Amino acid sequence: MNSHVVIGFGPAGAATARLLAERGHSVKVVTASGRAPEPGIEHVALDARDSGRLTEVARDAAALYNCASPPYHRWAAEWPALAASLCTAAEATGAVLVMLGNLYGYGPVDVPMTEDLPLAATGPKGRVRAAVWERARALHEQGRVKAVEVRASDFFGPGVTDGGHLAGRVLPPLLRGKPVSTLGDPDAPHSWTYLPDVARALAEAAGDERAWGRAWHAPTGPALSVREMTRRLADEAGTGPVAVRGLPPAVLAVGGLFSPLLRELKEIRYQFDRPFVVDAGAWETAFGVRATPVDEQVKATVAWWRERLAAGR
CATH class of the missing domain: 3.90.25 (UDP-galactose 4-epimerase; domain 1)
Structure with missing residues (x-):
């Protein structure tokens, strides 16, 4: 399968979709409103919380990338439905579920952040983001989906x-x-995590089985x-x-x-x-890739x- 589906067309979704298209993949981008097509990219208008329609779009996809996020002040209300739809589509199609995450789930810490820190967020946005990944990880461990999360700090670039x-x-x-x-x-x-490094990490995580089943920090300087x-x-x-x-x-x-x-x-x-402070040493050691x-x-x-x-x- 050479088809990839990207949810969202903000900075990370756009960078990831265009990188995949440059690498010769067939790419569909899902947004609520859609857009005019561009080279190698088909834009599809649908609500990604509609698991049935999302499954149809992702039917032949090798990977499903979530780069979308509800409006900031509606995370607690809207993330659960989006996450459920993503997991349903990934399970139904067999596509690798690649989730773009952030660092909110750790909550306040006094040490450089590594992926083995507990997800101990104290605020509602941090807790909901942690729950999104924990759901996908549990399904991965049950053998129902193939899932990976790439966490980034504040985007830059x-x-x-x-x-x-x-x-x-x-x-x-x-x-x-x-x-x-x-x-x-x-x-x-x-x-600060450089946006092109985020896109490359998402694409690599989708295609390398060694990455699946856990969260990683994107290469960060x-x-x-x-x-x-x-x-x-x-x-x-x-x-x-x-x-x-x-x-x-x-x-x-x-x-x-x-x-x-x-x-x-x-x-x-x-x-x-x-x-x-983010420690991205695990990704660098496993895949030999450092931040720009x-x-x-x-x-x-x-x-x-x-x-x-x-x-x-």
């Missing part, structure tokens, strides 16, 4: 425009030489603070030193009165108030954003 960190909050003002603001402590070490990443980005952009300011908790509290997204950030503020060097990440990201802003997008 070409194609990433949303989020309140290096993407939407830092890069646009930085490229204009203006001060930037960030959540939490701007000097706390933080892991050394942890760098927002201030240090801002300095590197400003140096590459030639915009000179840029001031970096942490947003006071009171600002977020007031903003949360009007914005569901800002309200939900309270649960994960710990990720920016102190070191938040940070200098290359920075160069490609600044070039992509310059082109985007020049086009008025």
Whole structure:
């Protein structure tokens, strides 16, 4: 089977679908609204929570990649139905279920995160993400599906425009030489996962049986603070030193009165108030693949954003 189905067409879904198409695979992308086709990619409009229709789309697929996520403030309500549909489709078709995960499930920890840490999240978003993987893992252990999860930290790189960190909050003002603001402590070490590395890890996990049945951390470079990443980005952009300011908790509290997204950030503020460090050594050891060097990440990201802003997008 040379067909692959990608759920979601945000930054990770788009990068994964296009990488698979570049490698010669036939790719279907499932989103609620659909899109016009592009080389090697067919876009299908359907609600991925409809397990019957999703199963039909994935009938001849080698792998089913979940890169979709409900709106942030509706995770607890909507993730269970999406996860159930994904597992049903994977079981019915035999496609490998490749899940893009994050690090919320560990909850607050004081050590570099490895995959053997317990999923001990204390907040609702962390608990629901942990439950999504535990369901798929249990079905894998029962022999009903083939499942793997690839966990990433905050996305960074070409194609990433949303989020309140290096993407939407830092890069646009930085490229204009203006001060930037960030959540939490701007000097706390933080892991950033380069989007092309995420796509490559998802594709490799689908095709290598050694990866199945467990969670992995995507290749991720050394942890760098927002201030240090801002300095590197400003140096590459030639915009000179840029001031970096942490947003006071009171600002977020007031903003949360009007914005569901800002309200939900309270649960994960710990990720920016102190070191938040990913250990991707297990993937590097098993598959011999390391993260793209940070200098290359920075160069490609600044070039992509310059082109985007020049086009008025």
